[in-house]
Amino acid sequence: MIISEQKSKEELLAAIDGKARLFLVGCAACATACKSGGEEEIFRMQEWLASIGREVTGSVIIDEACHIMRAARDLRHHQTAVADADALLVFACGAGIQSISSNTDQRVIGGLNSLFLGNIRRLGQYEEKCSLCGDCILNDTAGICPVTNCAKGLLNGPCGGMEQGRCEVDGELDCAWSLIFERLKRQGRTGVLERPVPPKNWGKVRKPGRHKIKA
Amino acid sequence: MSRLEQAFAAGTFVVTAEIAPPKGIAVAAALAKAKALPEGVTAVNVTDNQGANMRLSPLALSALLVREGIEPVLQLTCRDRNRLALQSDLLGAAALGVENLLLLSGDHARFGDHPEARSVFDLDSVQLLQAVSGLMAGRDMAGKALNGVPSFFVGAAVAPAAEPFDLMLSKVNKKAAAGTRFFQSQAVFVPAELERFMLAVRPLQVPVMLGVLLLRSANMARFLNANIPGVQVPAVLVDRLDAAVDPLAEGVAIAREMVQAARDLCQGVHLMTLGHEDKISAILAR
Secondary structure (H helix, E strand, O other): OEEEEEOOHHHHHHHOOOOOEEEEEEEOOHHHHOOOOOHHHHHHHHHHHHHOOOEEEEEEEEOOOOOHHHHHHHHHHOHHHHHHOOEEEEEOOHHHHHHHHOOOOOEEEEOEEEEEEEEEEEOOEEEEOOOOOOOOOHHHOOOOOHHHHOOOOOOOOOOOOOEOOEOOOOOOOEOHHHHHHHHHHHOOOOHHHHOOOOOOOHHHOOOOOOOOOOO | OOHHHHHHHOOOOEEEEEEOOOOOOOOHHHHHHHHOOOOOOOEEEEOOOHHHOOOOOHHHHHHHHHHOOOOEEEEEEOOOOOHHHHHHHHHHHHHOOOOEEEEEOOOOHHHOOOOOOOOOOOOOHHHHHHHHHHHHOOEOOOOOEOOOOOOOEEEEEEOOOOOOHHHHHHHHHHHHHOOOOEEEEEEOOOHHHHHHHHHHHHHHOOOEEEEEEOOOOHHHHHHHHHHOOOOOOOHHHHHHHHHOOOHHHHHHHHHHHHHHHHHHHOOEEEEEOOOOHHHHHHHHOO
């Protein structure tokens, strides 16, 4: 799921400067699960906005804000409240924010920072394991992604900063290559440690992204 | 053939030193420092935005050194350049008479003075070594033929004391297979760790230069231990520096001991004296 967090109150204040009436949009999918843009957060946002003298003309939690047509339909259902607002304040990931902005000519203000594609350890604790790089090399690296988990994305083993199997950038994190090394050891093979990995094909990153699943 | 390559080929104990390009364009001091190095120093490493701190291009300073008759070892990291920029700088280096390279991944930008920079790491050090081999064979990474082929004496870095040892060693092996002609090590302060490493890499037949870092004071040692990834100064040495009346002289003595260990175990030393280049003769004294 897409892990996101709310922008700071200072940043939000600056973003809504001069906007007296706001329509709030949340997302029932990822932003709800990571408590950045669900029912509860939208309610609390409404209270905060009231406390600083802003009017909330209405709100909606879209089932999946990234769904462009669904976002269009939900905005139509709240046509009057949306039209009444000086701006829409959206608590969804960057994809969700742009579903909204592509469906209205009104000002759309994003209230979240999208952080990463996250695995869930437990509620509120997320881990980044995949960078969506478009050219998966997990089959070559014992099922652990160094593109994502190595701070430098190194493909041929640890850098010189590894200390006791920990990452040079964050001593609390395991070096991705040390994790790969340990797994290969448990599996009784040397795998990628004895095989050079060629430079990555960054041409596979679909940017600007457009993808159609063939029938 | 570079003097560095000749020195290794002749089997002499090779000494290199290191200078950092200035932050700014006042290169006179760096050039003067390089010129003042004692005779036993074969070549001078020129660091590449070391510690991810932005400085003058090491390629430019290397070219200036060549002009002065001083042999540089151009350090090149994967942090700030993609594969086009790396290959293009390498061709430029060869055209300017730079023959020696030390190819590195590079410290993470988070440690430097531009922590908001986007790190590149399009290639890693092994892939960069392979790319250099390709250039020397007349082809770029896309397989296109070069008009004028460069020739380099290529080195890579090793971290002899890193754990897990076998994991560290697997990367050393890959670097050797990718065409490294010499290794320059991270600073090591425990001869036993160096011995273990040298025993493990002996089959590779690649000469190793021990990295010797001059400790100026106990505080510097403590700073290294706390902040510099991959460098650990043992407590005995910190105590020695603490107890010393003249900590710099004690640091020189410690460096001299490591050089002695290297004379027994390695093929050379790389001295990192951080501004105290005037101490090099004392560090090399037997």
